Amino acid sequence: xxxxxxxxxxxxxxxxxxxxxxxxxxxxxxxxxxxxxxxxxxxxxxxxxxxxxxxxxxxxxxxxxxxxxxxxxxxxxxxxxxxxxxxxxxxxxxxxxxxxxxxxxxxxxxxxxxxxxxxxxxxxxxxxxxxxxxxxxxxxxxxxxxxxxxxxxxxxxxxxxxxxxxxxxxxxxxxxxxxxxxxxxxxxxxxxxxxxxxxxxxxx
Amino acid sequence: xxxxxxxxxxxxxxxxxxxxxxxxxxxxxxxxxxxxxxxxxxxxxxxxxxxxxxxxxxxxxxxxxxxxxxxxxxxxxxxxxxxxxxxxxxxxxxxxxxxxxxxxxxxxxxxxxxxx
Numbered sequence: 001x002x003x004x005x006x007x008x009x010x011x012x013x014x015x016x017x018x019x020x021x022x023x024x025x026x027x028x029x030x031x032x033x034x035x036x037x038x039x040x041x042x043x044x045x046x047x048x049x050x051x052x053x054x055x056x057x058x059x060x061x062x063x064x065x066x067x068x069x070x071x072x073x074x075x076x077x078x079x080x081x082x083x084x085x086x087x088x089x090x091x092x093x094x095x096x097x098x099x100x101x102x103x104x105x106x107x108x109x110x111x112x113x114x115x116x117x118x119x120x121x122x123x124x125x126x127x128x129x130x131x132x133x134x135x136x137x138x139x140x141x142x143x144x145x146x147x148x149x150x151x152x153x154x155x156x157x158x159x160x161x162x163x164x165x166x167x168x169x170x171x172x173x174x175x176x177x178x179x180x181x182x183x184x185x186x187x188x189x190x191x192x193x194x195x196x197x198x199x200x201x202x203x204x
Numbered sequence: 205x206x207x208x209x210x211x212x213x214x215x216x217x218x219x220x221x222x223x224x225x226x227x228x229x230x231x232x233x234x235x236x237x238x239x240x241x242x243x244x245x246x247x248x249x250x251x252x253x254x255x256x257x258x259x260x261x262x263x264x265x266x267x268x269x270x271x272x273x274x275x276x277x278x279x280x281x282x283x284x285x286x287x288x289x290x291x292x293x294x295x296x297x298x299x300x301x302x303x304x305x306x307x308x309x310x311x312x313x314x315x316x317x318x319x320x
Contacts, residue, residue, distance in 0.1 A: 019235040020318050022289070022290065023238055025304065031298070036245050043207075044214070044244065
């Protein structure tokens with residue numbers, strides 16, 4: 001078993017003893033296995049959550065009034081879609097245009113708008129990403145495969161415990177006839193962090 | 205075994221919401237993760253419905269029914285979780301109070317080794 005590796009070896013707490021008692025009894029009755037418990041814990045620890053942000057982006061693309069609410073008061077506009085899990089963080093959504101590209105980082109740690117984007121990717125937490133987003137954003141984006149024209153201005157947004165940023169990417173060409181739901185399926189996590197653009201749908 | 209996470213579990217709200225930091229689940233001690241995994245796994249196996257557990261969890265939190273005297277009931281979400289789980293197992297006849305108490309006593313007195 002994964003074990004209870006404790007603070008007082010030889011002196012289990014009531015909670016540790018109770019948990020171990022229940023686990024061992026359930027195993028004896030054939031109702032559970034230690035491996036199955038490990039697997040469940042791992043699965044829930046790795047769960048990145050739903051990509052709620054994609055719904056927000058798609059709504060903003062099809063509904064100009066929603067988009068203007070989103071850009072002025074993102075916290076309320078996101079709550080409008082029934083997205084939950086905010087714990088007092090203030091959301092700010094920044095819009096990409098042909099002239100301006102936005103990039104989100106947390107230079108201090110790894111603050112991230114998880115209710116809309118799920119858990120952060122590992123690279124988001126690396127010192128390399130956190131420093132280069134500020135010192136050389138154009139070079140960093142190139143490494144992500146995003147080559148921006150020299151005259152496109154890059155704005156870098158530094159998240160904090162109080163303010164979480166999300167990028168509203170540009171709606172790709174060729175999506176005029178698509179439904180909101182179809183549009184949402186095009187929106188990627190990377191596009192909402194600002195290290196990618198939303199690609200047009202593949203021609204079928 | 206079901207492969208996807210259950211959103212009714214991940215999206216519980218209010219006092220019942222799973223403790224998280226920056227979105228990631230927090231377990232402050234290994235037993236908390238074991239207790240979490242057992243409750244979810246047995247629900248996946250169909251031994252009870254999630255609401256059966258959730259209603260006991262909410263009750264445990266609101267009544268501070270946790271019986272670990274060494275722990276401030278205000279701080280330990282997973283103490284309430286464990287308390288609710290124990291109640292659920294007894295209510296559904298999966299484990300009896302007597303066998304849980306006897307086995308826990310063996311761990312507490314080191315007749316059984318927690319760390320093996």
